[in-house]
Amino acid sequence: MSAPASRPASAPVRVPAGTTAGAAVREAGLPTTGPSAVVVVRDADGKLRDLAWAPDSDAEVEAVAADTDEGRSVIRHSAAHVLAQAVQQVRPEAKLGIGPPITDGFYYDFDVDQPFTPDDLSKLESSMKKIIKAGQRFSRRRFDSHDDARKELADEPYKLELIDIKGAPGEDPGDEIVEVDASGELTIYDNVHAHTGETVWSDLCRGPHVPTTRFIPAFKLMRTAAAYWRGDEKNPQLQRIYGTAWESQEALDAHLQRLAEAERRDHRRLGAELDLFSFPEEIGSGLAVFHPKGGVIRKELEDYSRRRHEEAGYEFVNTPHITKGQLFETSGHLSWYREGMYPGMHLDEELNADGTVRKPGQDYFLKPMNCPMHNLIFRSRGRSYRELPLRMFEFGSVYRYEKSGVVHGLTRVRGMTQDDAHIYCTEEQMQGEIRSLLQFVLDLLSDYGLDDFYLELSTRDPEKSIGSDEAGSARRTRCARRPRLRPGPGARPGRRRLLRPEDQRAGQGRDRAQLADVHHPGRPDAPGPVRARVHRGGRVAPAAGHDPPGAVRLHRAVLRRAHRALRGGLPGVARPGAGRGHPGHRRAGALRRGRARQLKAHGIRVEVDASDDRMQKKIRNHTMQKVPFMVLVGGRDAEAGAVSFRFRDGTQRNGVPVADAVAAVADWIGSRTNTSPTADSFAPAP
RNA sequence: GCCGGUGUAGCUCAGUGGUAGAGCAACCGCCUUGUAAGCGGUAGGUCGUCGGUUCGAUCCCGACCUCCGGCUCCA
Numbered sequence: 001m002s003a004p005a006s007r008p009a010s011a012p013v014r015v016p017a018g019t020t021a022g023a024a025v026r027e028a029g030l031p032t033t034g035p036s037a038v039v040v041v042r043d044a045d046g047k048l049r050d051l052a053w054a055p056d057s058d059a060e061v062e063a064v065a066a067d068t069d070e071g072r073s074v075i076r077h078s079a080a081h082v083l084a085q086a087v088q089q090v091r092p093e094a095k096l097g098i099g100p101p102i103t104d105g106f107y108y109d110f111d112v113d114q115p116f117t118p119d120d121l122s123k124l125e126s127s128m129k130k131i132i133k134a135g136q137r138f139s140r141r142r143f144d145s146h147d148d149a150r151k152e153l154a155d156e157p158y159k160l161e162l163i164d165i166k167g168a169p170g171e172d173p174g175d176e177i178v179e180v181d182a183s184g185e186l187t188i189y190d191n192v193h194a195h196t197g198e199t200v201w202s203d204l205c206r207g208p209h210v211p212t213t214r215f216i217p218a219f220k221l222m223r224t225a226a227a228y229w230r231g232d233e234k235n236p237q238l239q240r241i242y243g244t245a246w247e248s249q250e251a252l253d254a255h256l257q258r259l260a261e262a263e264r265r266d267h268r269r270l271g272a273e274l275d276l277f278s279f280p281e282e283i284g285s286g287l288a289v290f291h292p293k294g295g296v297i298r299k300e301l302e303d304y305s306r307r308r309h310e311e312a313g314y315e316f317v318n319t320p321h322i323t324k325g326q327l328f329e330t331s332g333h334l335s336w337y338r339e340g341m342y343p344g345m346h347l348d349e350e351l352n353a354d355g356t357v358r359k360p361g362q363d364y365f366l367k368p369m370n371c372p373m374h375n376l377i378f379r380s381r382g383r384s385y386r387e388l389p390l391r392m393f394e395f396g397s398v399y400r401y402e403k404s405g406v407v408h409g410l411t412r413v414r415g416m417t418q419d420d421a422h423i424y425c426t427e428e429q430m431q432g433e434i435r436s437l438l439q440f441v442l443d444l445l446s447d448y449g450l451d452d453f454y455l456e457l458s459t460r461d462p463e464k465s466i467g468s469d470e471a472g473s474a475r476r477t478r479c480a481r482r483p484r485l486r487p488g489p490g491a492r493p494g495r496r497r498l499l500r501p502e503d504q505r506a507g508q509g510r511d512r513a514q515l516a517d518v519h520h521p522g523r524p525d526a527p528g529p530v531r532a533r534v535h536r537g538g539r540v541a542p543a544a545g546h547d548p549p550g551a552v553r554l555h556r557a558v559l560r561r562a563h564r565a566l567r568g569g570l571p572g573v574a575r576p577g578a579g580r581g582h583p584g585h586r587r588a589g590a591l592r593r594g595r596a597r598q599l600k601a602h603g604i605r606v607e608v609d610a611s612d613d614r615m616q617k618k619i620r621n622h623t624m625q626k627v628p629f630m631v632l633v634g635g636r637d638a639e640a641g642a643v644s645f646r647f648r649d650g651t652q653r654n655g656v657p658v659a660d661a662v663a664a665v666a667d668w669i670g671s672r673t674n675t676s677p678t679a680d681s682f683a684p685a686p
Numbered sequence: 687g688c689c690g691g692u693g694u695a696g697c698u699c700a701g702u703g704g705u706a707g708a709g710c711a712a713c714c715g716c717c718u719u720g721u722a723a724g725c726g727g728u729a730g731g732u733c734g735u736c737g738g739u740u741c742g743a744u745c746c747c748g749a750c751c752u753c754c755g756g757c758u759c760c761a
Contacts, residue, residue, distance in 0.1 A: 098758075100758085100759080101759090102759045102760095103759055103760090104759095107756095107759095109758095115689065115690055116690080117690080117691090118690090118691075222755095223690090223691090223755055223756075224689090224690060224691090224755085224756085225689070225690070225755060225756030225757065226688065226689030226690065226756065226757060227689085227756065227757045227758080228688080228689095228757055228758090229758090230758060231757070231758040232757095232758090233687075233688070233757075237688060237689060237757075238689095238757090239689075239690085240689095240756070240757080242755090242756080272697080273697090279752090279753085281734080281751075281752055281753090285751090285752075285753090403687055403688095404687065405687065405688070405689090405756085405757085406687090406757095407753095408754095612717085612718080612719085613719090613723090613724090614717095614718095614719055614723080614724055615719065615720060615721060616719090616720090616721065616722060616723070616724090617722080617723055617724080618721095618722095619721055619722055620721095620722035620723055621722085621723090622722095623722055624722080630721090632720075632721075634719090634720050634721095635720080636720075637720090644720080644721085646721055650721080650722080652721065654720090654721090
């Protein structure tokens, strides 16, 4: 889903004082039309400038072509202006919000009386095409003062707000607001008629822009949506239009092609097509049932996970799905996570005849997290430091109340089963535990076919987190990639999110696996005191002071949800129906059943397709079901004591002796390869 | 939660103010098959749910529910 790679930077261009960058670019013989047309330049300070920019003194600039990330952003931003102009033509009452370029496109927010309809979109596209064809020039104009700007934009309340934000000392509007920036300048872009020189439309904007609207070679409006002004639901809701724009029609087509491909690989679509899981309306939004084939996948993933955890020294625990509220009072969940929890059930209350309460009841809650329960196990008796590290693992089902508008396939659900673990250790053991845990998680993810991901290290937010900085002072852990420091989001009160792998194939980064949180003793929800000693100089020595130091708890979940493994096909560890036998000829019937039995004897899941469909039909069916090994037994194979393989990519391997075939399939599965076998990659021993 | 869209057979979708159709799947036959759809037939729907308008509603109106997209481009 990534955009085509950027072209390398071109040689510097010299812009003589008083002349425009555009003239210098033309002078240098760089393209001014086509996909590689130069759309802006970058000055010596790294700032992007319009081609109409004329420096006061000679300047060295770098040309930025349309088919680069930056070039596309400029095109998209300019397309957003064209969209806004088109909207205000049709709806003069529309007030402008913001209109930035984004990954693969742009959007613009409008305050309008009536939301846009799909019909409006196609009309707006036509209007935009007219504007683009007219070749309006983007002309930069600088306001002399904020008051001038306010006067000119008196009818645009949201723009006025942006001016005020800019005016406020010490307030950085942030990169995402392209209308204004932190510099001293406040600028507006006029769209100037190509022939009359008349300004037809203007928008507050820091720029830069393409020279004329003709430099927007290909665009498409994608969808409408509502968006709160500045992302805050307390603010008015604006109507947003999303679009995409590219340096050429071909690039646009390729992008649409990628979107279609992504849709085909959507786990929700796979879930339905391959009969893996569904979300019955009768059960409720965000609550999945797994069908037999989906169940096989889960079972394989879970069996494998359990085995690996066992080898890595984890112990298995089990906890209930529901608990009295007190547990989550102690943990703090009910104070800061309440809106993410299902409301409590008030139980066991008894009333007197007169209606007064004789026995007060209790509130029970579905658990949104497993940690407090694991803590109770930890605390169930006095713990010795000799027991540490204590690693508890559970496939724990948790229930979270997600707002109705956000549930989404298996990625945002109201009930799910986590591969959840907590490691209780001393502060001294923590570093080593984090190190081994990280390696363990990376290995496991890799076995699931997730080997391309992003790690980040979230640091403590001093305002939100509680407790001292020491135990958790995040230790950077070396791994496949250097973790990126990122303050903030790890900062839910009292917890610290250390690392999370990010699956690149997740697309919009919507999907994140929480990998490790550190919980410091001293928190009310901390694991509790432990008779621990600290290690000094390799020797175990009594902890200083009278207070037991307590255990530190590491928290981690690897897969979190089964869908992660479903993305982009199925991992080799968990394909339903590893092979399908196919009787090529009726006489081969007994034979194929016998061969299926041989495969089953090796623990391979085999189904025999005994339907009387033509072979082409069977191949088509099973290919669409993504069966990795299709085993065909026809008359020729039967006579030769062999079988034939057909793979998902259409390649085949015919006449393989039965014993070799069985061994080769067993080998393949044992190797935990995550790609689909092909005639090339699957090589039975001769 | 909010905004918009959507809901017709198991699936993908047509369609109409006078209680519905196709393809695939299923089932039953015929064909006896060598690498991505053989042929014929049968059956299958409270047109998301509940209300309203109407002589009559799947269609028009309202509410609710489901699902899809989005709610500072961000990992």
